[in-house]
Amino acid sequence: MQATDISDPNYFHKVVDCQWACPAHTPVPEYIRRIAAGDYTGAYLINWKSNVFPGILGRTCDRPCEPACRRGRVEEEPVAICRLKRVAADYKNGVAAYMPKPPETKNGKRIACIGAGPASLTVARDLSPLGYDVVVFDGEAKAGGFMRSQIPKFRLPDSVIDEEVGFALSAGAVFHASRRIDSMKALLDEGYDAVFVGTGAPRGRDLDLPGRKEAAANIHIGIDWLSSVAFGHVEAIGRRVIVLGGGNTAMDCCRSSRRLGGEEVKVIVRSGFDEMKASPWEKEDAMHEGIPILNFMVPKTFEHENGRLTGMTFEKVRAEYDDKGRRRLVPTGEADEFVACDDVLVAVGQENAFPWIEADAGIAFDKWGMPVVDEKTFQSSRSNVFFGGDAAFGPKNIIWAVAHGHDAAVSIDAFCRGADVADRPPPLMNLISQKMGIHEWSYDNAIAVDERFKVPTLANDVALKDIRKEVELGFDLKLGYAEAQRCLNCDAQTVFEAKLCIECDACVDICPMDCITFTEDGDEADLRQRLSAPAENLEQAIYIGNGLKTGRIMAKDEDVCLHCGLCAERCPTGAWDMQKSLIEMTHAGHACRSRA
Amino acid sequence: MTYLAKPKFRHPDIEINELGFSHRDYEGSISTLCAGCGHDSISSAIMRACFELSLPPHRIAKLSGIGCSSKTPTYFLGQSHGFNSVHGRMPSVLTGANLANRELIYLGVSGDGDSASIGFGQFAHAIRRAVNMLYIVENNGVYGLTKGQFSATSDKGSKSKKGIDNPDSPIDLVSIAMQLGATFVARSFSGDKDQLVPLIKAGLEHQGAAFIDVISPCIAFNNHQGSTKSFDYVRAHNAELNTLDFITSQAPIGVDYPEGAAQDVRLHDGSTIRLRKLSADYDVHDRGAAMDHIYRLGRSGEIATGLIFIDDEPSDMHARLGTAKKPLNALADRDIVPGSAALAKINAGLR
Ligand SMILES: Cc1cc2nc3c(=O)[nH]c(=O)nc-3n(C[C@H](O)[C@H](O)[C@H](O)COP(=O)(O)OP(=O)(O)OC[C@H]3O[C@@H](n4cnc5c(N)ncnc54)[C@H](O)[C@@H]3O)c2cc1C
Ligand SMILES: Cc1ncc(C[n+]2csc(CCOP(=O)(O)OP(=O)(O)O)c2C)c(N)n1
Ligand code: SF4
Ligand code: SF4
Ligand code: SF4
Ligand SMILES: [Mg+2]
Numbered sequence: 001m002q003a004t005d006i007s008d009p010n011y012f013h014k015v016v017d018c019q020w021a022c023p024a025h026t027p028v029p030e031y032i033r034r035i036a037a038g039d040y041t042g043a044y045l046i047n048w049k050s051n052v053f054p055g056i057l058g059r060t061c062d063r064p065c066e067p068a069c070r071r072g073r074v075e076e077e078p079v080a081i082c083r084l085k086r087v088a089a090d091y092k093n094g095v096a097a098y099m100p101k102p103p104e105t106k107n108g109k110r111i112a113c114i115g116a117g118p119a120s121l122t123v124a125r126d127l128s129p130l131g132y133d134v135v136v137f138d139g140e141a142k143a144g145g146f147m148r149s150q151i152p153k154f155r156l157p158d159s160v161i162d163e164e165v166g167f168a169l170s171a172g173a174v175f176h177a178s179r180r181i182d183s184m185k186a187l188l189d190e191g192y193d194a195v196f197v198g199t200g201a202p203r204g205r206d207l208d209l210p211g212r213k214e215a216a217a218n219i220h221i222g223i224d225w226l227s228s229v230a231f232g233h234v235e236a237i238g239r240r241v242i243v244l245g246g247g248n249t250a251m252d253c254c255r256s257s258r259r260l261g262g263e264e265v266k267v268i269v270r271s272g273f274d275e276m277k278a279s280p281w282e283k284e285d286a287m288h289e290g291i292p293i294l295n296f297m298v299p300k301t302f303e304h305e306n307g308r309l310t311g312m313t314f315e316k317v318r319a320e321y322d323d324k325g326r327r328r329l330v331p332t333g334e335a336d337e338f339v340a341c342d343d344v345l346v347a348v349g350q351e352n353a354f355p356w357i358e359a360d361a362g363i364a365f366d367k368w369g370m371p372v373v374d375e376k377t378f379q380s381s382r383s384n385v386f387f388g389g390d391a392a393f394g395p396k397n398i399i400w401a402v403a404h405g406h407d408a409a410v411s412i413d414a415f416c417r418g419a420d421v422a423d424r425p426p427p428l429m430n431l432i433s434q435k436m437g438i439h440e441w442s443y444d445n446a447i448a449v450d451e452r453f454k455v456p457t458l459a460n461d462v463a464l465k466d467i468r469k470e471v472e473l474g475f476d477l478k479l480g481y482a483e484a485q486r487c488l489n490c491d492a493q494t495v496f497e498a499k500l501c502i503e504c505d506a507c508v509d510i511c512p513m514d515c516i517t518f519t520e521d522g523d524e525a526d527l528r529q530r531l532s533a534p535a536e537n538l539e540q541a542i543y544i545g546n547g548l549k550t551g552r553i554m555a556k557d558e559d560v561c562l563h564c565g566l567c568a569e570r571c572p573t574g575a576w577d578m579q580k581s582l583i584e585m586t587h588a589g590h591a592c593r594s595r596a
Numbered sequence: 597m598t599y600l601a602k603p604k605f606r607h608p609d610i611e612i613n614e615l616g617f618s619h620r621d622y623e624g625s626i627s628t629l630c631a632g633c634g635h636d637s638i639s640s641a642i643m644r645a646c647f648e649l650s651l652p653p654h655r656i657a658k659l660s661g662i663g664c665s666s667k668t669p670t671y672f673l674g675q676s677h678g679f680n681s682v683h684g685r686m687p688s689v690l691t692g693a694n695l696a697n698r699e700l701i702y703l704g705v706s707g708d709g710d711s712a713s714i715g716f717g718q719f720a721h722a723i724r725r726a727v728n729m730l731y732i733v734e735n736n737g738v739y740g741l742t743k744g745q746f747s748a749t750s751d752k753g754s755k756s757k758k759g760i761d762n763p764d765s766p767i768d769l770v771s772i773a774m775q776l777g778a779t780f781v782a783r784s785f786s787g788d789k790d791q792l793v794p795l796i797k798a799g800l801e802h803q804g805a806a807f808i809d810v811i812s813p814c815i816a817f818n819n820h821q822g823s824t825k826s827f828d829y830v831r832a833h834n835a836e837l838n839t840l841d842f843i844t845s846q847a848p849i850g851v852d853y854p855e856g857a858a859q860d861v862r863l864h865d866g867s868t869i870r871l872r873k874l875s876a877d878y879d880v881h882d883r884g885a886a887m888d889h890i891y892r893l894g895r896s897g898e899i900a901t902g903l904i905f906i907d908d909e910p911s912d913m914h915a916r917l918g919t920a921k922k923p924l925n926a927l928a929d930r931d932i933v934p935g936s937a938a939l940a941k942i943n944a945g946l947r
Binding site for chain 1: 599600601602603604605606607608609610611620630631632633634636637639640786787789813815819827828831
């Protein structure tokens with residue numbers, strides 16, 4: 001095989017599983033080390049630079065990083081990456097001083113962002129310090145988008161949103177509250193140099209079943225109901241509530257119901273418990289609050305009496321798989337089940353809607369009514385209009401909205417400068433040796449088996465009384481430190497220098513995970529079977545070093561390497577070194593122009 | 597050396613042997629030898645061999661003398677019996693232990709100083725008495741522990757780290773072991789586990805005096821240009837006689853070799869070593885020819901490695917002396933103290 005090209009920033013980036021999995025590529029181990037060192041402000045700023053909303057995300061992120069975390073491959077549970085972000089946000093000190101100020105000179109370009117959700121706010125944050133005049137419009141009175149209008153306050157207090165929305169706008173972007181854009185053409189006529197559409201996926205799906213109209217008074221669309229709750233327009237719900245749907249909206253609906261008078265709240269889903277869209281921890285939280293989740297029940301009718309909802313009937317089904325592995329729900333033949341209730345919350349999905357973009361605005365839509373958007377540049381078919389967040393490719397989550405925002409800002413910047421939008425700036429990568437002395441490394445490499453720490457929460461009897469009371473208390477400093485120490489420092493890379501190696505086998509012998517093999521060359525599939533331990537995880541690379549005296553190659557399976565540095569400690573010649581790979585995505589701005 | 601403890605983590609798909617152990621269950625405490633020392637690789641090969649043979653660690657006794665090499669038993673088989681004797685005296689202690697309890701598997705670990713200098717006599721007698729053991733010398737040509745003086749196995753003309761030639765003739769422990777009647781003799785290299793591990797396995801299974809001379813570069817004092825025990829020198833002058841696969845009785849391997857290129861040697865426990873001959877006319881059963889062959893290779897500056905000699909019908913000390921079949925600690929009082937009638941009978945026999 002070819003020797004691994006470690007100058008390709010993606011090679012080591014992939015080894016940092018969490019950072020690679022994070023849509024915004026937050027340098028996770030770098031901030032976790034800061035937390036362990038007590039530098040919460042530093043940890044916050046590293047996050048803020050990458051993901052814009054550390055305090056919000058530290059409470060609400062979908063955390064694609066955690067299933068990717070290496071710790072989860074060598075132990076039961078990944079590092080609590082997300083809740084460590086919250087530790088940084090909770091204990092930071094004086095970060096406002098580090099926030100960008102409005103630039104003294106402007107570049108004369110005007111950018112409009114429609115919708116004030118995380119995608120638009122990221123575009124505004126990235127572009128305004130560069131001298132762009134950015135205006136952000138939203139139909140609501142306050143900025144924040146769904147983070148403010150949908151996510152219940154017991155998960156995400158307003159104070160956290162206020163602070164971080166404030167930081168995003170601190171470099172002079174102007175927020176126009178309560179300004180719904182009704183016509184794209186009219187807006188374009190105002191002569192903006194570029195327009196960013198970050199209007200989300202605002203429409204909740206309905207369920208058109210018999211009885212829907214008659215019992216309408218007690219049937220609510222989940223996301224509409226949640227925003228009414230968020231803004232204090234709804235303060236109560238019936239004693240018995242059915243929540244239909246298995247995503248995060250359903251989880252927020254049921255937990256909100258428990259806090260607004262719902263005593264018997266049930267979540268009912270069509271398919272299996274395991275196939276629900278909600279994250280495992282969201283389901284756990286709901287069940288912990290006394291909410292059963294009933295599965296394989298397909299809603300059939302809304303039952304009503306004298307114009308009042310009395311309950312719903314469900315058909316019982318089971319899953320069957322055909323030879324292609326496709327799932328079908330087939331009736332079990334049991335009698336339909338009636339579940340009595342006072343209210344139903346329908347949380348069966350969200351849709352995009354762009355009634356305000358005229359057909360002749362020069363923006364192409366596909367047959368599903370979605371805008372035609374380039375996946376890398378976020379440019380629409382009209383060159384000065386960009387889309388991002390849920391508006392671009394349908395409902396996702398906050399961190400994806402942020403990632404889209406960064407990329408769209410790079411494009412808008414390039415577009416306004418007349419540069420090629422398709423030309424993407426590479427990330428910055430820095431490889432720095434971590435060796436401090438004979439047995440000293442600048443990171444804590446003494447790693448131990450240690451279970452994930454639980455985030456303390458309010459007791460149910462307190463939590464369920466007040467819908468605005470934050471239920472999670474967050475790690476305290478001691479727990480935060482302990483959890484931070486579980487991080488394996490996957491960015492402390494094993495860097496191999498073949499010409500220094502004398503093939504003494506010391507590294508092979510010491511490696512606790514049997515990662516390293518010196519062997520005859522071969523193709524990858526063959527090699528993977530011949531290593532000290534077979535390398536079955538094809539997602540993870542094999543690091544190849546060649547140019548050894550015996551003509552063999554060094555093959556290291558990156559999969560379960562602990563980054564303990566024992567190989568480097570044992571190497572008599574320094575052929576292994578532990579080097580920190582700091583990878584920073586390039587955002588809009590001067591740096592990206594010079595870095596390319 | 598390393599101050600860090602080796603983490604308890606292990607590969608999630610780590611191989612498990614018949615006893616339910618992984619190779620990591622055969623580890624000892626973390627080595628304090630110099631980073632890159634050949635001895636650590638030999639330790640690793642011993643752990644690997646014991647793991648692959650599914651040997652119960654508590655049935656193994658590891659004995660050693662003094663030296664870096666003799667320190668290594670601390671770094672492997674942490675659950676086994678161990679005895680760290682005085683310099684050069686391991687063979688007597690091992691012989692005594694073996695006399696007292698013939699049921700343990702005896703592994704003697706020594707250095708070239710420990711066995712060819714101060715312990716030369718001890719080495720010779722343990723071999724000629726056919727003690728059932730595997731005797732491994734971790735041969736680096738120097739006294740590593742005392743900072744690199746030439747040992748008795750250092751080749752004439754080999755240079756010290758300061759550039760001074762060794763003026764004396766070397767002792768070749770392999771030739772001595774052959775001459776003294778060892779029934780299993782091999783030489784290997786710490787940097788070649790593919791060869792070393794099967795040799796250790798076969799040596800452990802051998803029911804007689806088995807000896808392996810393992811060239812093991814001293815990274816600190818004898819791995820420089822001009823040394824004949826450096827990684828580079830050994831790799832450049834390695835004359836492999838054969839490579840071998842160790843085949844347990846349960847798991848035959850189906851690889852076919854051309855006529856005459858492979859030779860199966862059956863061991864007492866039903867397992868087989870399959871030798872792949874690299875030197876076509878070499879016969880591992882012919883002691884005299886083997887001695888001649890390695891002598892000639894040695895003269896031409898080559899280092900013969902591989903299985904050098906094996907006697908398929910070894911005898912051991914217990915058989916020769918007609919000792920009790922059971923370990924002494926398993927004998928009942930009436931066996932040890934047979935009574936006055938038995939004593940009278942013995943005395944009568946001596947009159
Ligand atoms: C109930 C619920 C819970 C969720 N929980 C989480 C969670 O815990 N974690 C997570 O990561 N994600 C969660 N999400 C998803 C997340 O909120 C969204 O993916 C994310 O906010 C999308 O960001 P965005 O920038 O695309 O737009 P949004 O946040 O959707 O913001 C769009 C904004 O545009 C405004 N707007 C729309 N049209 C116009 C117009 N024509 N003119 C002016 N303004 C307009 C809207 O008022 C809105 O404020 C949840 C979603 C829901 C529904
Ligand atoms: C009776 C006695 N004499 C001398 C010594 C000093 N001494 C310690 S180790 C050693 C030589 C060890 O050489 P070797 O067996 O080759 O081991 P290595 O360190 O090279 O592995 C000597 C002479 C001693 N410990 N005891
Ligand atoms: S850092 Fe080195 S010794 Fe540690 S697990 Fe990774 S490869 Fe093995
Ligand atoms: S420890 Fe160093 S010199 Fe020895 S084999 Fe490993 S990389 Fe090569
Ligand atoms: S001095 Fe030589 S023999 Fe002793 S530990 Fe160091 S390298 Fe090994
Ligand atoms: Mg020595």
